Amino acid sequence: MRNKRIAFLGAFLALALICSYVESLIPFYFGIPGVKLGLANIVVVIMLYTAGAKEAVCISTLRILLSGFLFGNMFSILYSLAGGLLSFFVMYAVKRTKKFGIIPISVCGGISHNIGQLSVAVLVVENYRIYSYLPVLLFAGILTGFLIGVAAQEVIFRIHKTM
Amino acid sequence: MKKRFGKRDFILIAVLLAAAFVIWLLISRTKFAKGASAVVTVDGDVYGTYPLSQNQEIPIMKDEKRTNILVIKNGKADITEADCPDRLCVHQKPISMTNETIVCLPNKVVVSIEGSTESGIDSIAK
């Protein structure tokens, strides 16, 4: 059982890394260098419902550090950590209310992911003006969060069926 | 787990969308106005303010090293050269509207557009 669990977590980490890699290839640009869509959030959403919160935050942090060393730099690690951790805690908090489904939780995650990244950018350049990117990032977070939520929900239902 | 997308889920997403829309409206009210000058900040400090009406080339120096080149041409500000590894600031489009920015994260350089003179004074004071 323990081994099975470790294999399971390893597979999640691999999946999350692939998401980061795919994301590093997409020439998606929000106006602020380094701001990412947050595709790897799909793994966090799935894990929240199948593996548990502790596991989700562990794999998410590991993924950020590894992908930062592999495909990014110091800044991308900072951004991703802020975005990843903030979105994890927001999703965890919303999930604990037990009032909402997977899709809106993922949307909350998408939004907070981008707010986290933007906050780091503001701190790094010490210029509040780049908050003017907030609306774009909010809409982008809602859209990616929604799509990730739809996809994650399908995966979660299938995992629950086989378990 | 039963329902895939309930009424409550719909309401939450609608509220978030509405909030994003309101923020967009609030911020865009100050945007979409032709700017008067380009303000360069390095490490959060104002490096210089340059009128958009005057074509010029401004090297941005940091620790005796030229980090970025700002070019003002035909009322638009653009970073045309940079020594940062990602060069994302160079790829950003020229800007000319108030509140638009070009960010060079590695060098901590931000170019932003200020509005007409009266608003320009109080925004520098902030």
Ligand SMILES: [Zn+2]
């Ligand atoms: Zn740059």
